[in-house]
Amino acid sequence: MSEERLRRVRDRVRPFADFxxxxxxxxxxxxxxxxxxxFRTLIDLLEDHLRASFPKIDFIAGLDSRGFLIGPPLAQxxxxxxxxxxxxxxxxxxxxxxxxxxxxxxxxxxIQSDAVEPGxxxxxxxxxxxxxxxxxxxxxxxxxxxxxxxxxxxxxxxKPLKGVEKLNSVPFYSLLQYD
Numbered sequence: 303m304s305e306e307r308l309r310r311v312r313d314r315v316r317p318f319a320d321f322x323x324x325x326x327x328x329x330x331x332x333x334x335x336x337x338x339x340x341f342r343t344l345i346d347l348l349e350d351h352l353r354a355s356f357p358k359i360d361f362i363a364g365l366d367s368r369g370f371l372i373g374p375p376l377a378q379x380x381x382x383x384x385x386x387x388x389x390x391x392x393x394x395x396x397x398x399x400x401x402x403x404x405x406x407x408x409x410x411x412x413i414q415s416d417a418v419e420p421g422x423x424x425x426x427x428x429x430x431x432x433x434x435x436x437x438x439x440x441x442x443x444x445x446x447x448x449x450x451x452x453x454x455x456x457x458x459x460x461k462p463l464k465g466v467e468k469l470n471s472v473p474f475y476s477l478l479q480y481d
Contacts, residue, residue, distance in 0.1 A: 307343050312478055314340040315458065329458050329480065331429055335371060347477055348372070348455065349379045352425060355475075356452050360422040361385045365440055366392065366411070368429035372457065376427065385417045385424070387440050398446050402439035411436070413443040420448035430458040431476060434465030441472050 364373025390410035459476030
């Protein structure tokens with residue numbers, strides 16, 4: 303991975319102090335989404351990582367809502383399908399759901415019961431890893447359907463929050479890390 307390409311992505315992440323609550327430094331990817339060259343570079347870097355790491359992936363599963371922004375173009379590049387993991391009540395048909403704790407409260411995630419088949423290989427994507435609750439819940443949903451979680455993949459990891467510890471033995475990759 304070239305440092306220049308990584309810098310192009312990092313330069314488009316902007317910090318916002320005291321959002322959503324006082325004391326939190328929010329990492330905003332909106333400038334990255336607005337810049338087509340930087341966004342293409344992001345997808346290139348994630349694609350390069352996945353192609354080098356996994357010979358076979360069946361699906362990219364993206365988390366509501368920012369995982370929906372990077373998951374579909376990444377899946378398209380890899381020639382595979384995309385599966386949404388959504389907030390409770392947003393998916394039609396039979397679903398599996400799980401409750402989990404967020405940094406600021408509780409939430410529920412759902413996946414359609416027929417989204418993946420037993421034994422299929424899935425990479426879960428989101429924009430950011432903070433405390434790990436959302437990614438951990440997503441892993442549980444995919445594993446309930448008896449699919450294999452190859453990796454959790456994010457753009458940004460907030461290292462001081464130690465979210466990676468919550469993922470236990472699930473492989474994890476972050477493009478950018480912040481202390």
